[in-house]
Amino acid sequence: MTKVITYGTFDLFHQGHYNLLKHAKALGDYLIVGVTSEHFDENRGKINVLEDVLTRVQHVRDTGFADQIIIEDHEGQKIEDIQRYGVDIFTVGSDWVGTFDYLNQYCKVVYLPRTPDISSTAIRSNMFQPVRIGIVGTGRMAPRFISEAKYVSGAQIIAAYNPVNDAESFSEFRTHFPSLIYETENYEHFLELIDAVYIASPNETHYNYAQKALLQGKHVLSEKPLAFTKRETQELYDLAETKNLVLLEAVKAAYCPGFQELINVAESGRIGEIKDIEADFTRLAAENSRERTDAEYGGAFYEFGPSVLVPIIKLLGTNYKDISFHSIFDTSGVDEYDKMDIYYDNAMASARTGVAVKTEGQLVISGTKGYILAQSPWWLTKHFEVRYEDSEKIESYDPPFRGDGLRYEISEFIRKIIGFSRNGYKLTAEESIFMAEIIEKYTEYKNKQTSGIDHLN
Numbered sequence: 001m002t003k004v005i006t007y008g009t010f011d012l013f014h015q016g017h018y019n020l021l022k023h024a025k026a027l028g029d030y031l032i033v034g035v036t037s038e039h040f041d042e043n044r045g046k047i048n049v050l051e052d053v054l055t056r057v058q059h060v061r062d063t064g065f066a067d068q069i070i071i072e073d074h075e076g077q078k079i080e081d082i083q084r085y086g087v088d089i090f091t092v093g094s095d096w097v098g099t100f101d102y103l104n105q106y107c108k109v110v111y112l113p114r115t116p117d118i119s120s121t122a123i124r125s126n127m128f129q130p131v132r133i134g135i136v137g138t139g140r141m142a143p144r145f146i147s148e149a150k151y152v153s154g155a156q157i158i159a160a161y162n163p164v165n166d167a168e169s170f171s172e173f174r175t176h177f178p179s180l181i182y183e184t185e186n187y188e189h190f191l192e193l194i195d196a197v198y199i200a201s202p203n204e205t206h207y208n209y210a211q212k213a214l215l216q217g218k219h220v221l222s223e224k225p226l227a228f229t230k231r232e233t234q235e236l237y238d239l240a241e242t243k244n245l246v247l248l249e250a251v252k253a254a255y256c257p258g259f260q261e262l263i264n265v266a267e268s269g270r271i272g273e274i275k276d277i278e279a280d281f282t283r284l285a286a287e288n289s290r291e292r293t294d295a296e297y298g299g300a301f302y303e304f305g306p307s308v309l310v311p312i313i314k315l316l317g318t319n320y321k322d323i324s325f326h327s328i329f330d331t332s333g334v335d336e337y338d339k340m341d342i343y344y345d346n347a348m349a350s351a352r353t354g355v356a357v358k359t360e361g362q363l364v365i366s367g368t369k370g371y372i373l374a375q376s377p378w379w380l381t382k383h384f385e386v387r388y389e390d391s392e393k394i395e396s397y398d399p400p401f402r403g404d405g406l407r408y409e410i411s412e413f414i415r416k417i418i419g420f421s422r423n424g425y426k427l428t429a430e431e432s433i434f435m436a437e438i439i440e441k442y443t444e445y446k447n448k449q450t451s452g453i454d455h456l457n
């Protein structure tokens with residue numbers, strides 16, 4: 001019996017996939033089809049896949065060509081499968097010619113002709129109108145967002161808005177992206193041009209921009225913090241739900257594929273019960289930067305607090321017993337460095353954030369059997385290790401990571417808008433609202449500590 005194996009994503013199953021499977025089956029007597037998991041596809045940079053793995057498996061099964069269907073979920077699996085199942089022929093479409101020649105040492109490799117003029121990518125772009133996105137705020141994030149959005153099909157950036165037209169960042173932005181400038185100071189008019197906004201304006205303006213956009217029927221992706229109080233954050237999510245709109249808080253870590261993997265490993269029991277999380281995020285900011293000069297809305301905690309909270313909320317939940325903060329403030333009341341301690345019934349967490357103090361910046365998740373160590377920049381999660389009492393035993397993970405990480409949150413935003421991922425688990429409304437609760441508690445603490453300082457100076 002000749003055993004044949006082939007692999008694919010098979011998203012939005014089409015004639016090209018059908019022909020490939022038919023030819024693959026004809027190469028032997030028994031066909032094994034490996035369908036990629038979502039996680040594997042994200043890791044290899046395929047971030048636009050729309051259908052979940054079970055749907056894609058079903059489509060492959062419906063063809064009747066597959067004698068066995070397996071899930072492909074990691075790099076290097078092809079060699080394992082070929083040996084495990086005693087495969088004689090590995091086959092794939094001719095778009096991959098050369099790529100899999102290394103498998104020749106295990107079995108015969110056959111590249112089948114690719115069906116011309118049809119692809120999942122083309123179907124995706126015909127199925128949906130691109131989502132027209134407008135950017136609010138033309139500071140540091142805007143150019144990064146524009147270059148990363150190019151990797152997400154369905155995202156089309158058509159305009160940028162900045163009410164402070166004389167701002168330095170604005171003239172620089174205008175030089176680089178003249179076609180995106182929409183000359184208006186009227187936000188409502190700007191909203192009329194678009195389907196969705198990405199809000200990257202100063203922290204204190206996020207809530208208002210988000211609220212107006214939702215009221216006008218636009219989807220919102222907002223930089224963190226979405227708002228400064230739990231009530232306002234809750235109100236925005238309620239509004240989004242009532243109007244059936246997507247609202248996402250852009251806390252990058254939550255959407256990066258490697259971070260998902262790290263959370264999964266932590267939850268798998270490999271390090272036993274999780275007892276402690278230590279999360280640091282520090283970046284030295286210029287002395288004249290907003291982070292270090294705006295005593296009301298700048299500072300380290302508002303800047304990095306949401307990011308350090310993500311692993312804590314994901315792994316220990318929102319049901320904490322006690323929380324405390326300690327900050328070092330400059331003379332105008334800007335928090336330059338903070339330490340937060342959170343206590344749960346049977347676990348604890350601490351986090352440090354800084355704009356004027358540099359720390360190691362790592363994430364350590366400690367359990368009863370071992371710990372996970374992810375070094376800075378752990379929020380992009382390009383590498384992490386599982387370590388044990390026996391210091392010789394180290395398991396390393398190197399999830400692939402592309403660009404600067406923004407493409408993953410943009411991709412999630414678009415998937416949600418076009419309806420393929422409405423119940424996104426990556427950062428839920430509840431998690432986002434919980435972050436606002438902690439931000440609010442921090443504000444109370446900060447106001448008490450800095451009450452003698454006149455913020456307006």
Ligand code: C2G
Pocket residue numbers: 007008009010011016017020036072091092093094095096113114115116117118119120
């Ligand atoms: N295919 C084809 N003709 C098309 C489109 C796709 O023959 N017009 C083939 C591809 O060459 C591949 C299979 O259909 O053999 C599945 O294609 P995709 O779903 O795009 O999956 P792909 O990314 O090619 O996965 O481990 C995964 C594999 O390496 C390939």
